[in-house]
Amino acid sequence: MKTYEITYSTESSSEPVLSRVILETKALVNILKADIDQDKGVMVISIIGSVEDAKRVIKAFGKYGVKIKKIEKKITLDRDKCIDCGACIGLCPVDALEFDKKRKLQLYEDNCIQCKACVKACPMNALSIEE
């Protein structure tokens, strides 16, 4: 899944930018995380569709003065620390963490939306996201 971070400026925050982008591009956009208050607005979205769809969405956001960048931050699992308990699995909203047949924890980095629910819950501190 391609995830992007979009940052609204104070000026753009009063405009329905996301709605306009969706209406214009007809792209399917999924909001994964939104952190909005008086001085900033940051959302994590995923664009469902082809590379062309994503390009059009990126361009449209740019037109309205909303910064958009692809999320390159990766989640990492420290195998030496992990005990394969699975405490993280139930908290992951996007199935980025699952057991294989041998009950060994598997991390699917591409699914991760950096919500950090697993990072906080891991009793062994085995999961981390670079800042």
Added chain:
Amino acid sequence: MKTIAEINEKIRKGKAVIVSAEEMPYIVEKEGVKKAAQKVDIVTTGTFGAMCSSGAFLNFGHADPPIKMQKIWLNEVEAYTGIAAVDAYLGATELSLDREMNYGGAHVIEDLISGRSVNLRTTAYSTDCYPRKSIETKITLNDINQAFLFNPRNCYQKYNAAANSSDRVLHTYMGTLLPGKRNVNFSGTGELSPMNNDPDYDIIGFGTRIFLGGAKGYVIGEGTQHNPKKGFATISVKGNLKEMNTKYLKAGTVTEYGTTLYLGIGAAIPVLNEKIAGNTAVRNKDIKVNIYDYSVPRLSRPILREVDYETLFSGEVDLGGVKAKASSLSSLKISREIVKELEDWINHKEFYLTEKLESLPKEVEFKPMKLSETLVSVSRVMTREVVTALEHEPIEKVCNLMIKKGIDQIPVVDKNNKLKGIVTAWDITKATASGSKKLADIMTKKVITASPDEAVDAVSRKLEKYKINATPVVSKEGTVVGIVTLSDINKFYRRSR
């Protein structure tokens, strides 16, 4: 019928037939109990999970001049030293003074086993025989005399599972519980767990040799909170820390709960007769536990449903229409490694079976704490005359009301007195800045509330956790029956002291 002595003889000759507790059900199903009992000599079991009720006895040896330790900290984690001069008991869940929940007694134990040096700080009053008043030094596991893992309660036969029906995230000793019953956390290894394979305590008893943290250890009796009538047996165990291995003993932190010790325990069950063969053929689907609703912060929590370990291990549990993700807090993978390791020990003639000296008790009760005062509910400390506002009222009016009554939050209700939101002085300040006019636009709609029968302690915790000064008290029907403020609660605590 076989005896333990006969099975030990087979071990000695390298002829013992060993299977794991996960294989045994298939053997019994295929060949029947009678044949299985003849064929299989030993069933290996294991578990690896958080075992909070763990700790270590340590003896540091005498200093020159000597000291009778009165207080001691190991890497700033306090240990108990009211046991003669230089002995201490370090509990796994004791938190450090400097790193709080990120480091505790369990971490000190893991650091000692991995050979790291640990800072020892101790103070004392002096006597004619022990003149010294303080010491600060560094020690390793090799430097000290005895280091025993000595755990009052480990290896629960099974453990109830947890979910959360409230609308807020809860951080519990059963891990992080998502709102709306979205996840179920459980503990234990089901059919692989030692006690589930010996439900009548035919084998595991006082003196039974076990696998403990990668070394040989012993059952030294029933565990605390042993609850045989409900099928929640526990054992207390002892082993030599100096022989243990951090692969099977790891410190952990359960978010916003505290530190704990993840520990591996394994038992080899000798198949002496058909009954034991039958018991060790137990399957995950036969082992049932309740899922409790941890949103009720009381000793007896509501049961959401009963569930078996097969369902729990499947990763999904139906909670009344909600598909909850089930996650384990124990590691089945490491438990299987323990079972394999135990089998290797037996095959290499390093582990022989023991006859128990006494059986674990079957008749004891697990009682709640006797309290000299009765529980005080929030209805006794709340203010009953609540100043409320209606949704459509203008902000100025609410503003004036706050000033007149000297309050800084007002619950917003509909005409039937049902709670719709809450508005604080800060919300009004923000409204003034942004030019909002309607109460409904500025109020907080997702309100933290208390119920009239909730314990004062639980409500106090809520105020602290969500950093709020007051919470409306709401009846089952959703109407506002009172409001409880931090000052109401503080007054109550002052009075009761």
